[in-house]
Amino acid sequence: MAWLLLAPAVLWLAILLLYLRPMRAAWREPTLRHPVLIIESDDWGPGPPGHALALRRLTDCLIAFRDNAGRSPVMTLGLTLSLPDGAAMEASGFADYRSRPFTDPAYSWILEAIRAGIAAGVFAPQLHGMAHYWPDVLLRAARSDTAVRDWLARGDGMETESLPSPLQSRWIDATSLPSSPLPPPAIEAAAREEIACFTGLLGSPPEVAVPPTFIWTSVVERAWAEAGLRCLVTPGRRYDCRDGAGRPTGPDGRIHNGERGVGGLLYLVRDDYFEPAYGHQAGRALAALEEKTAQGRPCLLETHRFNFTGEQAEVAFSTLGEMLTQAQSRFPNLRFTSSAELAKQYRDRGDWLEPRLGRRYAAWLARLRRMPRFWKLARLSGLGFVLAGVGKCLA
Numbered sequence: 001m002a003w004l005l006l007a008p009a010v011l012w013l014a015i016l017l018l019y020l021r022p023m024r025a026a027w028r029e030p031t032l033r034h035p036v037l038i039i040e041s042d043d044w045g046p047g048p049p050g051h052a053l054a055l056r057r058l059t060d061c062l063i064a065f066r067d068n069a070g071r072s073p074v075m076t077l078g079l080t081l082s083l084p085d086g087a088a089m090e091a092s093g094f095a096d097y098r099s100r101p102f103t104d105p106a107y108s109w110i111l112e113a114i115r116a117g118i119a120a121g122v123f124a125p126q127l128h129g130m131a132h133y134w135p136d137v138l139l140r141a142a143r144s145d146t147a148v149r150d151w152l153a154r155g156d157g158m159e160t161e162s163l164p165s166p167l168q169s170r171w172i173d174a175t176s177l178p179s180s181p182l183p184p185p186a187i188e189a190a191a192r193e194e195i196a197c198f199t200g201l202l203g204s205p206p207e208v209a210v211p212p213t214f215i216w217t218s219v220v221e222r223a224w225a226e227a228g229l230r231c232l233v234t235p236g237r238r239y240d241c242r243d244g245a246g247r248p249t250g251p252d253g254r255i256h257n258g259e260r261g262v263g264g265l266l267y268l269v270r271d272d273y274f275e276p277a278y279g280h281q282a283g284r285a286l287a288a289l290e291e292k293t294a295q296g297r298p299c300l301l302e303t304h305r306f307n308f309t310g311e312q313a314e315v316a317f318s319t320l321g322e323m324l325t326q327a328q329s330r331f332p333n334l335r336f337t338s339s340a341e342l343a344k345q346y347r348d349r350g351d352w353l354e355p356r357l358g359r360r361y362a363a364w365l366a367r368l369r370r371m372p373r374f375w376k377l378a379r380l381s382g383l384g385f386v387l388a389g390v391g392k393c394l395a
């Protein structure tokens, strides 16, 4: 009879052993004391002059809000630092890749609007890339694909999100699928070049990079780290190639906030979305903030330039305003910050990190509830009840 009484404990132990690694990783991730909201906006860079107006309007919108520490919301701007020069490429019969840098006088209005937003404390520039593709791969595609040549003919209206998805990845050779690696010396030179270019453009080196399409390799990660980068925004896992169907793929395993990568880069996780042009409402972002707060994690909302410059811009601006209004009223302890500053908190074990065991345990439990297979087993076996009971004792 005694073994019958012991059976649940043996089952719980088996479940715990099976999930020991992800449970330990979830525990090791620091817990934040406050709700933290960062709006991460990618794909800004050279474009039509109207983009400067969108940036000024974003600045006006963001500056109207404050957290209880007096800080305005921060929108990180993932910058691409050049656009292809389609006319020059066509004139060469697509023999050579040519580009126009962000420093071209045609883009000065956009650059000035970005600098003004940085000075106002509402924009935080991040490195997205010298380009949103690998130039030789784009050039080869242009030689064989009329759609790519048509795209190159759009001038400053080129939006890289209109390119075939594999071409938008900068750090792989997606000429054919599955993708193949690029030569490491070429990657290293390109990583150094884009960091130098960013530094020249804005007067200080980038602290944070967001790899285009979230595909990057350990070679580029090391090169960025050696060139002074400190933080990498990830989707919570690593993708370093594309499979035969063009889907991003890579080694298994989750990435956690505060984890260190190759060369010591600190990882952040961005896996919530705010794309009003796709119909995302304020409520979706607020639900993400609530969930991340319960987990003691920051809420990094991914968004893109096209929301605020395209046909849906009016909707995007009003949804952004509504989201920030509600975030301010529903989360009194909310902290607005940038990804670079958040990374510093993790790196320095700053005062935003929760030291109290009971709070850390509650956040850990909320994280475990988001591990679907584990939590299903825990619930069915009664282990979930035990874990929740421990949390009540620690509270």
Ligand SMILES: [Zn+2]
Residues within 6 Å of the ligand: 042, 043, 128, 132, 212, 213
């Ligand atoms: Zn992008």
